[in-house]
Amino acid sequence: MGALVVKKHLNEPLSLHCWNKLGGPAECLIDIETQDELVRVLSESHANQIPVRVLGLGSNLLVSDGGVSGVVIRLKGEFTNFSFDGNTMHAGAGADLRKVIPESVRFGLDGLWQLAGFPATIGGALAMNAGGRWGEISDTLSRCSGFLPNGKPYEQTVKECQFSYRRSQLRGIVTQATFQLRAGDPRQMRRKLKKVMAEKASTQPLGANSPSSGCAFRNPLIGEHRCSAGQLIDEAGGKGMRVGGASVSAEHANFIVTTPEATSGEVMDLMHQVQQLVAEHHKVNLIPEVVQWPNSKDH
Ligand SMILES: Cc1cc2nc3c(=O)[nH]c(=O)nc-3n(C[C@H](O)[C@H](O)[C@H](O)COP(=O)(O)OP(=O)(O)OC[C@H]3O[C@@H](n4cnc5c(N)ncnc54)[C@H](O)[C@@H]3O)c2cc1C
Incomplete structure (x- = not known):
């Protein structure tokens, strides 16, 4: 990105930009203001085989504690x-x-x-x-x-x-x-x-003291019917389950809320435990709704 005049932040903690306040650094975070900047960042990254991901408000993201390599862009300026x-x-x-x-x-x-x-x-x-x-x-x-x-x-x-x-x-x-x-x-x-x-x-933990990534799991299709993942977790006794600073919300069992000390690894461990619990109790496999970086397919 040497020749580009763009707002870039090296090793920027994504915890500062994700709704759940979790996640390690992005090797390079760039705020893109114009279409010209976007085209230049994309073509230069493509030519150098550097992965580019796009971050919105980070409200459905779980970034690993190790962060992500390559470029993360945010669409600012004319794109807003x-x-x-x-x-x-x-x-x-x-x-x-x-x-x-x-x-x-x-x-x-x-x-x-x-x-x-x-x-x-x-x-x-x-x-x-x-x-x-x-x-x-x-x-x-x-x-x-x-x-x-x-x-x-x-x-x-x-x-x-x-x-x-x-x-x-x-x-x-x-x-x-x-x-x-x-x-x-x-x-x-x-x-x-x-x-x-x-x-x-009245049904979801939305306060500033309950950071989350929204629903952790997709509502599963059981037969023809899309069932509430939160209800399945609740019925299986999952409310209040905890790993370190991550816990299943008492208000809505499909929300995993965190304390300031929590790590993404703890959220992932808790998600695995919840999946196991629901599989044992209901014979249903819950699939994460939250996008995981760097693992999920992302842009
Ligand atoms: C408290 C809370 C409540 C929520 N309730 C709901 C709800 O009721 N319904 C619901 O659907 N969701 C809900 N969510 C989840 C979340 O708000 C949505 O999924 C939202 O659409 C994510 O938008 P974002 O801009 O934050 O995207 P991010 O979380 O930043 O990114 C999500 C994915 O979108 C991709 N992306 C972002 N921008 C672009 C782009 N310009 N082009 C291509 N890909 C892009 C990212 O790469 C990533 O893969 C909730 C989340 C929270 C924290």
Whole structure:
């Protein structure tokens, strides 16, 4: 990255940038402000066979204590912009969903309040097809575009993204997305927004003293039915299980919360113990929802 004039931080602890406050250093963390910078970082890394990963708000990530080699980028600057044009919203992948949602409601646009109550960038939400019982981000997406690992641009239709429950097949790093929203009544939507937030606050550990990566495990399909992983863990007696500073939340058994002394290794050990417990009790294999670096397939 020698010739690039970009904001880069060497050996930057990712614990400072992940929601769970865990994780070792990134060899090089770069905040990308413009498309030109992105293309240059990608093509230079590709030419030198340096892996590039993209970090959103780190709210669904578990980075190992040893950290990750190569480059981690964050989409900042122009990638955090979003705008409305009639019922259409154009958003950069670095835009914070928690800022986008209230604006969409203020503009009287329906389709995004359903995603309230969790931290996400637009890019991270698309990668995870984030959502819940009110809807998923893919419901209103009309197209997205971005850059392949070699720095070449790509466009993708919704069908090509192959969205499913908390999954997508993005071709590379998404940088822009267009959403088709519906006209709605701001007052009604504000009420619904409040309801969603209140429900989340009463069922999930959301306080600053309970850092987590959201749901640790995917809700498993049992027959035709997607069951609550939290309920299975709870029924198996998992609430309160602990390894070091990591414990299964008493509020929601699919959340693993940590103390400031916790390590990612302790979270991983606890996840294995919970998987064993549920396998023994219910004969169900829980699959992690949380993305693990450096192990999971990532961008
Ligand atoms: C308290 C709490 C509650 C939560 N509740 C929910 C919930 O109700 N529903 C839900 O779905 N999730 C929930 N989550 C999980 C999390 O908020 C979502 O998965 C969110 O979409 C992750 O976004 P992010 O920007 O933080 O992505 P990150 O966690 O930073 O990254 C997640 C993945 O997305 C990839 N990624 C990020 N940006 C891009 C990009 N531009 N292009 C390609 N790939 C990219 C990353 O490489 C990584 O693989 C919760 C998390 C917390 C901490």
